[in-house]
Amino acid sequence: MNVTNPSGPTNPDSNGPTFDIDRLRVKPGRPVRLADHDTRATPGWDPKNKDGGKERLKQQNKITEELQELLWANGRERILVVLQAMDAGGKDGTIRHVFEGVNPTGVKVVSFKKPSEKELAHDYLWRIHKHVPGDGELVIFNRSHYEDVLVVRVENLVPPARWRKRYDHIIDFEQMLADEGTTIIKLLLHISKEEQRQRLQDRLDEPDKNWKFDPGDLVPRSKWDQYQEAFEELLSRTSTEDAPWYIIPADRKWYRNIAASEILIQTLQGLNMTYPAPAAGIEGIEIPE
Numbered sequence: 001m002n003v004t005n006p007s008g009p010t011n012p013d014s015n016g017p018t019f020d021i022d023r024l025r026v027k028p029g030r031p032v033r034l035a036d037h038d039t040r041a042t043p044g045w046d047p048k049n050k051d052g053g054k055e056r057l058k059q060q061n062k063i064t065e066e067l068q069e070l071l072w073a074n075g076r077e078r079i080l081v082v083l084q085a086m087d088a089g090g091k092d093g094t095i096r097h098v099f100e101g102v103n104p105t106g107v108k109v110v111s112f113k114k115p116s117e118k119e120l121a122h123d124y125l126w127r128i129h130k131h132v133p134g135d136g137e138l139v140i141f142n143r144s145h146y147e148d149v150l151v152v153r154v155e156n157l158v159p160p161a162r163w164r165k166r167y168d169h170i171i172d173f174e175q176m177l178a179d180e181g182t183t184i185i186k187l188l189l190h191i192s193k194e195e196q197r198q199r200l201q202d203r204l205d206e207p208d209k210n211w212k213f214d215p216g217d218l219v220p221r222s223k224w225d226q227y228q229e230a231f232e233e234l235l236s237r238t239s240t241e242d243a244p245w246y247i248i249p250a251d252r253k254w255y256r257n258i259a260a261s262e263i264l265i266q267t268l269q270g271l272n273m274t275y276p277a278p279a280a281g282i283e284g285i286e287i288p289e
């Protein structure tokens, strides 16, 4: 495999053409209606071929591993992956599966919970900005500044006049990061209300999943439509050329994983990174015994 720029279709098998991530991308300025996005769809993949999908993820994971090493060695690019979903949408599972085997050096997951008092005493981007990736780093935001136009909006945590201005701030903030050398990908793991019910019920029914059940998750569930509306507005307004949103149908976990992985791989490949030139005069050096 060409490790300088691991490339080429990662789907050389019988499942049709190269996975077209563009189909999942939200085109800037185009209004999004989530009801039009089937949560069980598997664009670019045969829905019956789950086993092939799992096999494919293994191949993708090797490529991701190489690309991340290249990212680190190259040391010039900064990668930010933003993950958002309703509860039980699969953020943790996606991170676990897509980054399996990746060298933890240079990769960081940042989970944004309810803001602390100190965080609330600052503007909402203050706690976010300090975690953005530096050179050679890949940072995954598990929730993000988008909570500030999601839960904050639905729960009226600040007045509408205040959160309404945030879409523009966020666009500008992300554009600044992009202009300064950060590559941004934003993934919405899109599940159905019924799939969420099933997953939450499983957490109650299966003793080894009980620890995952948070009764607090029932509150956003009871406001499902308001959250979908809030998602629709942010998807419609904040998907830009330099910081695009992708809507990943996420009811089928195996598809969600290959889709997220593919978006990451193709984005990294697009950077055409190379390894740094070797130090001068190393040819012929023999390490002494």
Ligand code: ATP
Binding pocket: 087, 092, 111, 112, 113, 114, 115, 142, 143, 144, 147, 148, 151, 152, 157, 214
């Ligand atoms: P898991 O449940 O898998 O551990 P999680 O992301 O759901 O992961 P929790 O601690 O359960 O983590 O939830 C974090 C909570 O913090 C969510 O309810 C989210 O909406 C809330 N939150 C995140 N950012 C903000 C914010 N800026 N303002 C208010 N609430 C926020």
Ligand code: MG
Binding pocket: 087, 214, 217
């Ligand atoms: Mg939770």
